Amino acid sequence: MSTFQAPKGTYDLIPPESAKYLAVREAIAAPLKNSGYGYIETPGFENVELFSRGVGESTDIVSKEMYAFETKGGTKLALRPEGTASVLRAALQANLHKLGNLPVKLWYSGSYYRYERPQKGRYRHFSQVGAEAIGAEDPALDAELIILADQAYRTLGLSQFRILLNSLGDKECRPVYRDALQGFLRGLELDEDTRRRVEINPLRVLDDKRAVVQQQLVGVPLLRDFLCDACKAYHEEVRELLTAAGVAYQDDEKLVRGLDYYTRTTFEFVHDGLGSQSAVGGGGRYDGLSEMIGGPALPSVGWALGVDRTVLALEAEGIELELPPTTSVFAVPLGEEARRVLFGLVTELRRAGVATDFSYGAKGLKGAMKSANRSGARYALVAGERDLAEGVVQLKDMQSGEQSPVALDAVLDAVLDAVRERLA
Numbered sequence: 001m002s003t004f005q006a007p008k009g010t011y012d013l014i015p016p017e018s019a020k021y022l023a024v025r026e027a028i029a030a031p032l033k034n035s036g037y038g039y040i041e042t043p044g045f046e047n048v049e050l051f052s053r054g055v056g057e058s059t060d061i062v063s064k065e066m067y068a069f070e071t072k073g074g075t076k077l078a079l080r081p082e083g084t085a086s087v088l089r090a091a092l093q094a095n096l097h098k099l100g101n102l103p104v105k106l107w108y109s110g111s112y113y114r115y116e117r118p119q120k121g122r123y124r125h126f127s128q129v130g131a132e133a134i135g136a137e138d139p140a141l142d143a144e145l146i147i148l149a150d151q152a153y154r155t156l157g158l159s160q161f162r163i164l165l166n167s168l169g170d171k172e173c174r175p176v177y178r179d180a181l182q183g184f185l186r187g188l189e190l191d192e193d194t195r196r197r198v199e200i201n202p203l204r205v206l207d208d209k210r211a212v213v214q215q216q217l218v219g220v221p222l223l224r225d226f227l228c229d230a231c232k233a234y235h236e237e238v239r240e241l242l243t244a245a246g247v248a249y250q251d252d253e254k255l256v257r258g259l260d261y262y263t264r265t266t267f268e269f270v271h272d273g274l275g276s277q278s279a280v281g282g283g284g285r286y287d288g289l290s291e292m293i294g295g296p297a298l299p300s301v302g303w304a305l306g307v308d309r310t311v312l313a314l315e316a317e318g319i320e321l322e323l324p325p326t327t328s329v330f331a332v333p334l335g336e337e338a339r340r341v342l343f344g345l346v347t348e349l350r351r352a353g354v355a356t357d358f359s360y361g362a363k364g365l366k367g368a369m370k371s372a373n374r375s376g377a378r379y380a381l382v383a384g385e386r387d388l389a390e391g392v393v394q395l396k397d398m399q400s401g402e403q404s405p406v407a408l409d410a411v412l413d414a415v416l417d418a419v420r421e422r423l424a
Contacts, residue, residue, distance in 0.1 A: 009116065009124030019323050021127070024310050025109050027156050028129040031148040032107040037131055040106040042086040044113075048078040050085050053292050055261065065114040079113035083130045084261070084286065084302055085293065091134055092295040102135035103300070109307075121277030121309050128281075132302035134290075139234055142265040142285060142301050143241035149269060149281065149303055150247050156310070157319045161280065163248065164268045166255040167235040168203070169227050170287065171263075177226035178202060188216045203256045222253045231264060238265055261286040265301065271309070273316030280313055281305030328419055329356040330377035330398075332368040334384035341408070342383055342393070348412050354419060372398065379418060381411070 006012050013021055048068050055062050067079040080086050087106055091097060096104045109129045116122050131148070133141050146163065153161055169177060185198045185205055194213065197204050205213065206220070227235070242249055249267070257266050266284035274280070283303025290298035314321065331346050333339040342358070349356040357375050359368040365382075372380045382403075383393040392405040395414060406414045 007124070009118035011123065011125070016326070019326070020311055020314075020321055021307055023321050023323055024156065024307050024314070025127075025129055028149075028152040028305055028307075028310070029107060029109065030155070031151045032131050035105070035144065035148060037105040037107040037133075040087055040090060040108050041110065042080070042083075042090050042108070044111065045077045045079050046086055046089065048076045050089055050293060051078055051081060055082060055085060065116055067113050067115060080110075081112055081114050083108055083110065083112065083128060083304055084132060084283075085289070087130070087132050087302075088134060088289055088295070088298075088300065089293060091132075092290065092293070092298075097135050097296070097298055103133040103141060104135055105131075105133050107131045119277070121274055121312055123308060127307040128304040129307060130283075130302060130304035132300060134300040135298045137287065137299035139237035139265075140241060142238045143245065145283065145301060145303055146238075146242060146249075146267055147245050147247055149305060152305070153269070153310070156314060156321070158271075158310075158313055158317060160273060160317055161269055161271045161313065162250055163242075164252040164255050164270060164282075165239070165242075165249045166252050166266050167223065167227060167231055167264050168256065168262050168266050168284070169223055169231050169264065173226055173228035173231055174223070174263075177221065177223050180221045180226065181205075184220055190216075206254045207256045217254075220254075224253050234264055257282060257284060261289040261292065263287045267303070269305065271313040271316065274309060274312055277309065279306075280309040325355060325376055325378070327355050327357045327375040327377040329354055329379045329381060329415055330372035330375050331356065331358045331381045332365070332372060332383075333359060334365060334368075334382070337385065337388055338383040341388060342381060345381065345393070345408075345411050349415060352412060352416060354415060379415065381415075 051066060052062050066081050068076065069078070070076050087108055091104055091106065107130065109127070111125055111127055113125055115124060118124060131145060133145065150163065168174065181202045182198055185202055190198070190213070194205060194208065206217065208214065239249070255266055255268060256262070257268065262284040264285040264287065268282035269280045270278045271280050272278060281304060283301070285299070285301040287299040289300065290296060329349055331342040333342040346356050346358050357377065359371055363371065369380070378398055380396040380398055381393050382396060387393055387405070390405070391408050393408060393411055394403050395406045395418070396403040
């Protein structure tokens with residue numbers, strides 16, 4: 001046994017469980033690929049100021065959870081705690097917004113890092129699939145992204161999730177609300193850290209999950225009562241488009257999310273079967289983020305869905321994904337000549353798209369067939385000296401136990417026919 005273990009708050013993805021995570025990633029990405037979103041991949045670490053400026057100095061992510069360090073050359077970097085700032089930085093650096101086709105639509109998948117108290121559904125290393133639409137202010141774009149996330153979850157078979165929806169206003173109406181909210185919050189009995197947050201970003205207090213805070217928020221001013229006419233109209237159109245698409249949602253006037261860059265549309269996907277860590281994903285519009293990190297004005301919207309929590313949601317609903325078999329055919333050679341011949345057939349089958357494995361090492365028939373059983377293969381190809389002398393190999397159905405000889409030059413077609421018949 002190794003003396004080393006995965007760091008606290010992290011996990012290893014190991015077969016066969018890892019296949020479920022891959023399937024979830026692919027299911028979330030599929031609607032995006034079908035809607036004009038191109039894949040982007042960014043480094044696992046960035047300049048620390050990218051996150052402190054964009055995500056916000058007052059957020060728990062930046063002030064408490066970010067893994068920040070200084071390189072030997074004196075550069076201050078941070079492991080990425082979220083994806084949006086990195087994707088926008090990369091798009092600006094590559095001048096994607098100048099290519100004349102806005103919005104720039106991107107999707108990504110990767111690992112993110114936050115120093116949090118580990119618990120089920122909350123890890124220090126976690127996986128997300130995200131999407132960003134950069135450079136356009138259009139309610140249809142906000143609705144599109146929510147609809148695509150809903151489609152992904154429906155495709156996976158999930159049904160017990162809810163979509164929470166709110167508007168955070170813009171630079172015209174939010175300052176008025178900020179003043180009203182600060183006036184209310186300053187009259188509450190709050191700890192020193194929360195009082196400091198009231199002065200820096202009072203909306204974040206609404207997101208405080210502690211009962212001692214939530215109990216005092218009865219009667220708090222709500223942003224919906226301060227929205228300007230433009231923000232009201234924008235939000236109403238997002239709502240109408242979702243309703244027309246048959247996507248159910250719930251208005252949540254206290255929904256602010258945990259990042260400072262959100263404006264107007266903000267939303268969250270929650271699953272009631274996950275306990276305290278009920279959010280499986282979310283996002284919103286971030287019209288001012290580009291300017292915060294030194295770019296031009298580029299109104300944008302996006303989301304990120306947690307792969308880890310989506311898997312937990314599937315388990316909570318008792319959903320077993322239909323995963324393709326890791327191995328369809330397992331080759332069992334008996335003798336050196338059979339090893340050479342069957343290895344060639346294995347290569348041919350793989351090139352034809354059949355998931356095929358081989359009995360490696362000097363195993364006897366009994367040990368090799370045990371390996372075939374463990375592989376989950378539906379069929380086994382078995383050959384010894386006598387079979388080769390007759391110009392055949394034995395094709396065995398591992399479920400029924402039926403076995404029949406197949407001519408060497410007909411093996412490929414016979415296996416393909418058997419596999420296709422089973423999948424039909």
